[in-house]
Amino acid sequence: MSITRLEINFRRLLNQCEQLAKDDDTKSSWRLDKYISALEDMFTDLEKHPAKASEEQMAEYSKRVKFLKNLRMADQLPTVPEKVAASQLVSHSSSSSGSDFTTEIQQKTRAKYTSELKEQLFQTEKDSGVRQRSTRQSTTGEDMDALLKYHHSMQEKIADDMLSLTKNLKEQTILANSIIKKDIKAAEQSQTLSDQNTARLKTESDKLQEHSKRACKCWLWLMIIVVISVFIAMVLFMKLMKKKSY
Template sequence: MAPAVGVGHRPLGMAASRLELNLVRLLCRCEAMAAEKRDPDEWRLEKYVGALEDMLQALKAQSSKPTSEVINEYSRKVEFLKGMLQAEKLTSSSEKALANQFLAPGRVPTTAKERVPATKTVHLQSRARYAGEMRSELLGKNISGEPELDVRKRMVSEPRPVDEKQSAAELDLVLQRHQDLQEKLAEEMLGLARSLKTNTLAAQTVIKKDNQTLSHSLKMADQNLEKLKTESERLEQHTQKSVNWLLWAMLIIVCFIFVSMILFIRIMPKLK
């Protein structure tokens, strides 16, 4: 059966490109390989995931690329496969389990015959496998199930029920430590959240006061500007009024001098 291109998000009447078809086929192949049990020296899946990244970048650069939801789903699945390969390279089972928890599998099946996304199935299988490995390590066994040297010594020196009880106690102690650590981290995160909330409220109060001060300053500046305009108009009117009075006074003085000169000439006798 051909893959359901666009994982259910492609609009009707919109055909898939050849590059997208190849990407979906290779993605289905990678999901199938990830679900199978592989040898530690298996290298093909890593090469296939690298090819998926190149094809995804080329698909994003195409002019007739699919919708953003389809691109995001492809990217989500490719990043999941890449993160799963990186988690498998870790040495400790606890580190693998922790890295596996942060992986985000695909939300939509890749092919039409899938009811549950293949990446989600792979995620659940890897989580169960890493949990089993952690339990085996905590019980004093390696991945292949062979007893370690110190466990052999305890088995020789002590009865088996005591050894099982001690292993169970050690497992409970480790789990309790992990739980205490998680509670401590949760308390620290809660304290940081409270501190951030307090700082945010304080900053909000300061900003509100600054806004009020700025508004008052703007209002005072507008009032001062209005007063300045009023005083300027009054000064201009006063200046114009003073100039008019001075002009009339000078005209009156000139006229008075002119009339006085004429009268002086008429009254005084002429020189012989």
Template sequence: MASSRLEINFIRLLSRCESIASEKRVETEWRLEKYVGALEEMLVALRKSPSKPTVEVMTDYTRKVDFLKGLLEAEKLSGTEKALANQFLAPGRTPTIANERMPVSKTVHMQTKARCTGEMRNELLGTGLSNKGNLETDLRNRRGLVLDERQSAAELDAVLQHHHNLQEKLAEDMLNLARNLKNNTLVAQNIIKQDNQTLTQSMRQAQLRI
């Protein structure tokens, strides 16, 4: 069945939204939120259209729009909350346009998870990148004083102990993070399994009606 004009416009806007989502956006970026709102309206119209796509295609369209909506909501959070929210996002399973080697939403999901993990790591450490740089500089400076024989043995011990404590805290936080991500992955797998069951049932019902 040939795509309707409404579906063609929907696909074009969806592809544009995914492209914007894959870019590094500034806080004043407003287009994505506005475009996703328009996508939702077009998706509702597409469901009511006499020439609407198959159940499988509509399910993937809905999944991609929900992913973009979830992405916008997650961006309003910070640190750990943002990382956990991104774990529950379900990207599209098929390319939106023909020249995609893999679904753009999957690429966006991986980029977002990597960025959120970095932000969460900084939050767990209790420092920003600049403070981290200051800490490293401070350690180097103190070690330099030892080489110049201007720092006492007690001060050196304090620096080494501080560095050791920092490493232990990071290791403990990352272990807790790994446990949380494992639990969230199991939950996400169950959700995907339920989605597959629902899709299978819908396809069977659609075949019975034919």
């Protein structure tokens, strides 16, 4: 199937968005948001197009667009721990995209947020004196507890998403099995009808062959009778001609 102009433009914009996400340029973040919004509109138009790509290709496009959107949402969170947890959630939700480019963006984003988190955790210790060490440690401990709680809540959310995904997959599997069973039943009916038609055709062919044999026999007997009649007529004619000559 030939690629439409709309799909070509969609691929170009998708590749450009992924390149901007990989470069991680803060100056062009507003442009990336505009591109992703336009990308979603183009994907909606592509789904409605009569000559759209295959279901597998459309699913891959959807995963890549959703990955970019979730990545931007994670980058716009107010705190660094939320960004770290959100980036892990994005990585889990898009781990089946199968793109090396997407994997590279995931690793780069996680490394960036992890570095920011380390800087934030150790910033207090670098700027404060010895007298405030205990206060800093308790604050850091509270931040770590909050981070662990947030990670725990994110893991629960991921587990819920996985359960929902498993349920949807089960429903899709059941639906696919029902469709396959219907197709098999239709194929069996078509095979049965084909066998019946073949048997009828064979019966009619046998009848036609029998009629042909009978017709051949009739013509053969008719030709024999004609030949005998001609022979008798010639004999009589020869005898009559001899008597006249005498």
